[in-house]
Amino acid sequence: MERVRYGMIGGGKGAFIGGVHRTAAAIAGNWQLVAGAFSSTPDVSRASGLELGIDPARTYGSWREMLAAEAALPAMERIEAVAIVTPNHMHAAPAIAALEAGFDVIIEKPLADTPEAAQAIADAAEQTGRRIAVTHTYTGYPLVKQARRLVTSGKFGKVRRVAVRYMQDWLSRPEDLIENKQAEWRVDPTRSGEAGAFGDIGTHAANLVEFITGERLSAICADLSMLPGRRIDDDGAALFRLSGGGRGTLMASQVCVGDINDLTIDVYCDDAGLHWRQEEPNTLRIGYRDRPTEIWHAGANRAYLAPDVLAIQRTPAGHPEGYLEAFANIYSAFGRAIRGTEDALDEPGFATIADALSGMNFIRASLQSSRAGAVWTDL
Numbered sequence: 048m049e050r051v052r053y054g055m056i057g058g059g060k061g062a063f064i065g066g067v068h069r070t071a072a073a074i075a076g077n078w079q080l081v082a083g084a085f086s087s088t089p090d091v092s093r094a095s096g097l098e099l100g101i102d103p104a105r106t107y108g109s110w111r112e113m114l115a116a117e118a119a120l121p122a123m124e125r126i127e128a129v130a131i132v133t134p135n136h137m138h139a140a141p142a143i144a145a146l147e148a149g150f151d152v153i154i155e156k157p158l159a160d161t162p163e164a165a166q167a168i169a170d171a172a173e174q175t176g177r178r179i180a181v182t183h184t185y186t187g188y189p190l191v192k193q194a195r196r197l198v199t200s201g202k203f204g205k206v207r208r209v210a211v212r213y214m215q216d217w218l219s220r221p222e223d224l225i226e227n228k229q230a231e232w233r234v235d236p237t238r239s240g241e242a243g244a245f246g247d248i249g250t251h252a253a254n255l256v257e258f259i260t261g262e263r264l265s266a267i268c269a270d271l272s273m274l275p276g277r278r279i280d281d282d283g284a285a286l287f288r289l290s291g292g293g294r295g296t297l298m299a300s301q302v303c304v305g306d307i308n309d310l311t312i313d314v315y316c317d318d319a320g321l322h323w324r325q326e327e328p329n330t331l332r333i334g335y336r337d338r339p340t341e342i343w344h345a346g347a348n349r350a351y352l353a354p355d356v357l358a359i360q361r362t363p364a365g366h367p368e369g370y371l372e373a374f375a376n377i378y379s380a381f382g383r384a385i386r387g388t389e390d391a392l393d394e395p396g397f398a399t400i401a402d403a404l405s406g407m408n409f410i411r412a413s414l415q416s417s418r419a420g421a422v423w424t425d426l
């Protein structure tokens with residue numbers, strides 16, 4: 048299959064997630080980075096392109112320049128898709144312009160800084176008929192997919208309760224905000240959006256709940272807080288209800304000392320409880336009342352896993368797979384969707400625009416709930 052030619056917006060020198068996207072795309076193997084507008088500063092963009100070995104003629108000073116110049120190239124040369132890895136306030140404008148220029152888009156979460164901007168992206172996708180994938184990383188892990196297969200098959204009965212926590216400590220001290228490129232925009236509501244930790248990592252937690260259960264969050268009762276001197280939440284907890292009638296709790300924090308990137312989820316159904324932890328992603332624990340607890344392992348030779356879960360494992364059995372491979376699975380699936388060779392599954396292998404809009408509803412409802420004194424708020 049011919050690789051999907053893509054251009055990147057953001058992800059220049061000193062950036063965080065752009066490099067992860069490039070590595071993931073390279074592992075996926077069905078993508079080729081051929082152009083970029085890697086920074087808001089034209090010189091940094093050009094220097095970044097040079098470092099990455101991109102043709103200088105296709106390393107642009109701005110994303111507007113990139114979209115116009117690429118759209119003018121012959122069809123077999125121009126980019127086919129754009130990866131958007133900029134801070135949240137800089138998602139909507141380039142995404143809409145890219146869709147309108149005829150390119151598919153792979154974009155970071157949360158979809159935008161406001162629900163209105165996110166809706167504008169969704170409208171542009173619908174009007175142009177172009178595809179969008181949103182990189183909710185954790186849905187790319189093999190055992191997360193296996194958990195979804197097990198829960199949505201109904202073999203364990205209905206979902207009764209979910210507990211999800213996403214705890215970090217990298218913003219727990221005042222000095223964490225000083226000369227820290229990633230922290231700087233995340234605590235600024237004009238660039239991050241109206242939510243802090245709940246938007247940044249709470250959306251991952253909410254997406255993971257929806258992915259594994261196959262349900263949507265329908266209502267939330269949230270209590271968000273922040274350290275003194277900050278303008279948006281860096282910590283919070285919520286009760287939520289699921290569309291299927293189950294209940295849950297969600298915590299997201301960037302100030303919980305000692306936790307690095309501790310995303311854990313427990314999904315309790317009528318007949319079993321499933322437990323997965325991001326920092327130990329290659330095991331899935333399933334507990335029962337009437338039989339011993341099971342530990343399911345990832346691995347291409349574990350024949351008890353679903354065929355599509357076996358198909359996305361990239362390392363020899365027993366060799367731990369992780370973050371980059373999970374991210375690569377998202378690129379791989381979106382590349383196949385662009386080429387029309389996707390698998391016929393109940394989910395496309397990447398978060399869709401509908402999933403991302405649900406994430407925006409989660410953010411807005413959490414903020415409304417918390418501001419009103421933690422009252423139940425519909426999504």
Ligand SMILES: NC(=O)c1ccc[n+]([C@@H]2O[C@H](COP(=O)([O-])OP(=O)(O)OC[C@H]3O[C@@H](n4cnc5c(N)ncnc54)[C@H](O)[C@@H]3O)[C@@H](O)[C@H]2O)c1
Pocket residue numbers: 056057058059060061062063064065084085086087088109110132133134135137155156157182183184228229232247
């Ligand atoms: N999926 C995940 O697990 C995950 C992890 C981290 C970040 N993210 C998301 O990725 C996005 C970027 O986060 P980050 O931590 O990499 O930020 P970052 O600050 O490290 O990088 C942002 C990059 O965007 C560039 N940029 C800003 N404005 C631009 C413009 N107008 N044109 C071109 N480039 C521009 C900056 O120069 C920088 O290179 C955010 O939306 C964030 O929520 C997702």
